[in-house]
Amino acid sequence: MIHAELDRLQSCLNFALDTLRKEMDSSQLPPLSQYNSVEHPLDDPTTYLPSTALFEARRLSLGESTLYSVPLDKRMDERLAAYVAVCTDTLIKTGIIDYLSDVPNPSRGVSAAELASKFELDSQKLVPILRCYAANGWARETCDSSFALNRCSRTFIKGHPGWRLGLPTPGFMTMVEAVPHWATESDWKLSRSPTQTAFQIAFKTPLHRFSWIMQNQGTVISVSDHIQVIGDMSTPSIVADYPWEQLETSVIVDCGGGMGGLVSAILDAHPSFRAVVQDTEGIVSLTEERRPRHVESGILKVEVHDFFQPQRRIGNEYSFILRHIMHNWPDKEAASVARPIFISSKILIIDIVAVPNADSTSTKSFLLDSHANDLDYSIPSHFGSASEQVSAVSVHMLTLMNGCERSLHEWKTLVKGCGLRITNVYSLRAHPSIIECALDT
Ligand SMILES: C[S@@+](CC[C@H](N)C(=O)[O-])C[C@H]1O[C@@H](n2cnc3c(N)ncnc32)[C@H](O)[C@@H]1O
Incomplete structure (x- = not known):
């Protein structure tokens, strides 16, 4: 056969x-x-x-298991995915993960009964939660109803990146549940406005997401930390895989630069640059607090600037970064972020370049191996399951503010409308790419 x-x-x-x-x-x-x-x-x-x-x-x-998975199982997995997430949330929130990481022999396992007694919980609830967590590859059930962390779950220990990603904002699930109604039946189903999305329905607010965060001060730090970790995932590759030494300007301006993690890493690797982080009023004080070394030495300036207003840093000494900015916004608003930066220097848009999920019967290898080109590998052009996160983030952007992840064609059109042109696209060892743009003369 x-x-x-x-x-x-x-x-x-x-x-x-x-x-x-x-x-x-x-x-x-x-x-x-x-x-x-x-x-x-x-x-x-x-x-x-x-x-x-x-x-x-x-x-x-990680690419492709759809070929032999059972469709009904796949659908059940999809329906129940929220439970997998809340099992992890529960174990982080209770401190059980920290406890398991701290026992004298972390690989031996601790019984659910001991955990229940230590944390004053019901072991009948704890066993299914821990088992679900383990079944998803986050822990080991070392013997019946005893559990140990594996190496992956160490990311959830207090202070580690998975922990810093935080728990979902209350209301997140309501927003997700509102999507089918919002996108197909509501008065806003054809709207492209950032203030007419499932976010406003769920959070019962007329504000767009960033204004809502500023009005709800209790969320500012957790959301900013979450955003910083997502950024940190691509920072090492951005620093290593872009030819920074060829940038002909001395100052890098990070528009909507959040807590300044990216420019700090660039400054550490290329001390000849100076940098500016621009963000909203509620964020910049946090940025200063988090980057004392660079701010005090004077190589990093932090300033309030609304990126919908004309850029005040004008001159040949500036290049601009927009990381994870444009994907938040629909085309009209995204264009007005990039348009005020009318200068001769470079603009680096760092965002996902979405690959259409078109079938690809034979794909040239993506691997840097000379033998690979002789072989006929068949993988979906979007890397199958490995791109699930990218596609889901696009729906998340849509849900929050009518934003989206754009294909190369869509990037070209958007950038052209701002009087810019794409001069190069740098692939990264991370989900986003660097879309290098210059003034379209
Ligand atoms: C998704 S975060 C990206 C942060 C940062 N660029 C990074 O990669 O980590 C979007 C940032 O845009 C900022 N922002 C939103 N609206 C803004 C505006 N009108 N002007 C300036 N910054 C804004 C937010 O405060 C937030 O820091």
């Missing part, structure tokens, strides 16, 4: 796993293990930048 697709998938997976192994060896990384309770460098993209081939091999190997 010929199983053409299965065979191609198998050779694709074999190739990806072989490459993963080879690249790990040449990068002198320790072997991966599900039983290890110590973090592996590959577990934290905010601190470890893998080789390009390793990054691609990992993505490829």
Whole structure:
């Protein structure tokens, strides 16, 4: 029997796993293990930048299981996904994860009964929660009803990146539930306004999301921390994979730069630059607080600037960064962010370049291996399951403010409407890319 697709998938997976192994060896990384309770460098993209081939091999190997999954199971998984997320939330919130990380022998496992007694909880509720958490690859059930953290779940220990991502804002689920009604039946179903989305329906507010955050001061720090971790996931690659030394300007202005994590990393790697972080009034004091070293030495300035107003930093010494800004906004508003930056320097838009989920029967290898080009690998052009997060973020942007992740064609059209042109697109070892733009003369 010929199983053409299965065979191609198998050779694709074999190739990806072989490459993963080879690249790990040449990068002198320790072997991966599900039983290890110590973090592996590959577990934290905010601190470890893998080789390009390793990054691609990992993505490829995560790519495609739809070929043999059971459709009804897949649908059930989808319906129940919220429970998986809340099991993790519960274990972070109670402090059980910190406790499990701190026991004398973290890989041996602690019984649910002991945890229930320690945290004054009902073990009958705790066992299914821990088991669901473990079934999703976050922990090990070392023996019946005893649980140990594995290396992946160490990201949820207090202060670690997964913990800093925080828990969802109250109201998040109501907003998600409002999407089918909002997009298909409501008076706003054809609206492209950032103030007519499922967000306003769920949060019962006329404000757009960023104004709402500012009015709800209690959310500012947690949302900013969450945004910073998401940014940190691409920062090492942005610093390493863009030719900063070729930038002909001395000052980098990060518009809507949040807590300044990106420019700080660029300044550390390229001390000849100076930088400016611009953001709204409620954010800049946080930025100053988080970056004392750079602010005090004078190489980083932090200033209030509304990016819908004409840019005040005009001159040949400035280049501009817009990371995770344009995707928040619909086309009209996104264009008015980029349009006021009418200068001769470069504008680096750092956002996802969405790949249409078109079928691809034969894909050239994405891996940097000379033999790869001889082989006929079949993977979806959007990397199948490996791009789930990217597609979901696009729906999230839509839901929040009628924003979206844009394809290259959509980026070209948007940028052209601002009097700019794309001069290069740099792929990163992370989900976003750097879309380098200049004035369209
Ligand atoms: C998704 S965050 C991205 C933050 C940062 N660029 C990063 O990559 O980590 C969007 C940022 O835009 C800022 N922002 C929203 N509206 C703004 C406005 N009108 N003017 C300036 N900044 C704004 C927010 O405060 C927030 O820091």
